[in-house]
Amino acid sequence: MRRAHPNFRWIAIPFCLLVFAAYGIASAAAPPAAKKQGAVATSDISRRVDELVGKMTLEEKVSQMQNHAIAIPRLGVPEYDWWSEGLHGIARSGYATVFPQAIGLAATWDTPLMLQVATTISTEARAKNSEALRNGIHSIYYGLDIWSPNINIFRDPRWGRGQETYGEDPFLTSRMGVSFVKGLQGDDPLYYKTISTPKHFAVHSGPESTRHSADVHPSEHDLEDTYFPAFRATVTGSASASRRRIRRCPSCPYLPG
Numbered sequence: 324m325r326r327a328h329p330n331f332r333w334i335a336i337p338f339c340l341l342v343f344a345a346y347g348i349a350s351a352a353a354p355p356a357a358k359k360q361g362a363v364a365t366s367d368i369s370r371r372v373d374e375l376v377g378k379m380t381l382e383e384k385v386s387q388m389q390n391h392a393i394a395i396p397r398l399g400v401p402e403y404d405w406w407s408e409g410l411h412g413i414a415r416s417g418y419a420t421v422f423p424q425a426i427g428l429a430a431t432w433d434t435p436l437m438l439q440v441a442t443t444i445s446t447e448a449r450a451k452n453s454e455a456l457r458n459g460i461h462s463i464y465y466g467l468d469i470w471s472p473n474i475n476i477f478r479d480p481r482w483g484r485g486q487e488t489y490g491e492d493p494f495l496t497s498r499m500g501v502s503f504v505k506g507l508q509g510d511d512p513l514y515y516k517t518i519s520t521p522k523h524f525a526v527h528s529g530p531e532s533t534r535h536s537a538d539v540h541p542s543e544h545d546l547e548d549t550y551f552p553a554f555r556a557t558v559t560g561s562a563s564a565s566r567r568r569i570r571r572c573p574s575c576p577y578l579p580g
Contacts, residue, residue, distance in 0.1 A: 375400075391463065402461035409444045409469035409507065409517075410487055416455075416464035419447050425473060425499075429489035434502040441506020445469070445517045448507075468518040472503040474553040475522075479529045488528075496553040501560035521557045525550045 376384070378398055386393045394402040407413075411428065412421040422428065422440050431437075448469060455465040474496050477485040489496040500521060509516030526541055527534065541550065 394461075404461060404463045404466055405468055406463050407448065407466040407469050408464065408471065409441075409448060410471045410473060411440075411444075413444055413448045413451060413464075413469075416451050419451070420444075424486045425489055426477070426486045429495060429499055432495065434498050437499050437502040438506045441472075441503040442509075443506075445507045445509060448517050467515075468520060469507055470520045470522055471507070472500050472519070472557075473522055474500040474557060475525075475528045476549055476553070477528060478549075481530045482528050483531045485528070493549050493552045497556035500553050500557040504557050504560060519557075521554060525554050 375398065379387075379395065383395050383398075386395070390406040391404045392402065394400060408415045411424055413419045414421050420443055422444075428437060428440065448467065452465055452467050455461070472489075473484070473487040475488050476491060476493060476496060477488040478491050479485075489499045504519040504521065507517050507519040526539060526546070529537065529539070
């Protein structure tokens with residue numbers, strides 16, 4: 324077995340953010356009045372999450388470990404699908420504003436514009452989520468965790484998804500990525516507007532046909548100089564908001580206590 328790279332934490336960041344999204348959504352049991360009372364203590368949230376998970380059977384736990392998490396009626400846990408896209412618009416869930424692809428947005432070098440674009444996307448995502456919940460819809464593309472932005476570095480023209488990225492420049496990708504994350508997550512001091520999930524693995528780019536089989540060994544310098552910067556930036560760029568939570572619908576009381 325190969326030894327884990329000492330900087331693996333930056334490679335695994337997209338998955339860590341997805342887990343954090345789960346934690347944030349599950350822990351948001353406070354009504355609107357909570358803004359006046361302050362955030363629920365982290366220790367209390369942890370206790371309630373532990374209590375909920377402790378009541379789940381093994382089968383129920385497994386059922387939550389894919390993008391479509393089924394409902395657990397006996398615990399008041401609603402059905403939820405973690406897969407929602409917002410790379411240049413939220414249109415996979417229907418009518419929405421569609422912006423240029425990421426590679427086109429990157430060509431503007433305009434980070435304030437990128438913030439406005441992502442803010443619009445998150446506003447429309449919120450509206451679609453609220454309408455979906457009103458109509459009992461819990462299907463794919465209607466959730467509040469957005470699998471964007473794509474901050475992989477586009478250095479190989481054989482990669483068929485290069486248009487999803489901000490190009491080959493690590494610095495530009497970092498700046499655009501940070502603006503996009505901030506636009507998706509909003510500036511409320513207590514609640515996230517949506518959850519951004521920068522993707523994919525840090526060294527994910529190249530021929531699409533070999534992405535699940537090729538074992539690539541970039542140099543330490545290339546990792547630090549090319550592939551890691553955007554992942555560091557998009558995570559630490561919003562570090563001050565790490566205690567915020569996703570506010571859920573008051574009619575879904577699936578956390579005990």
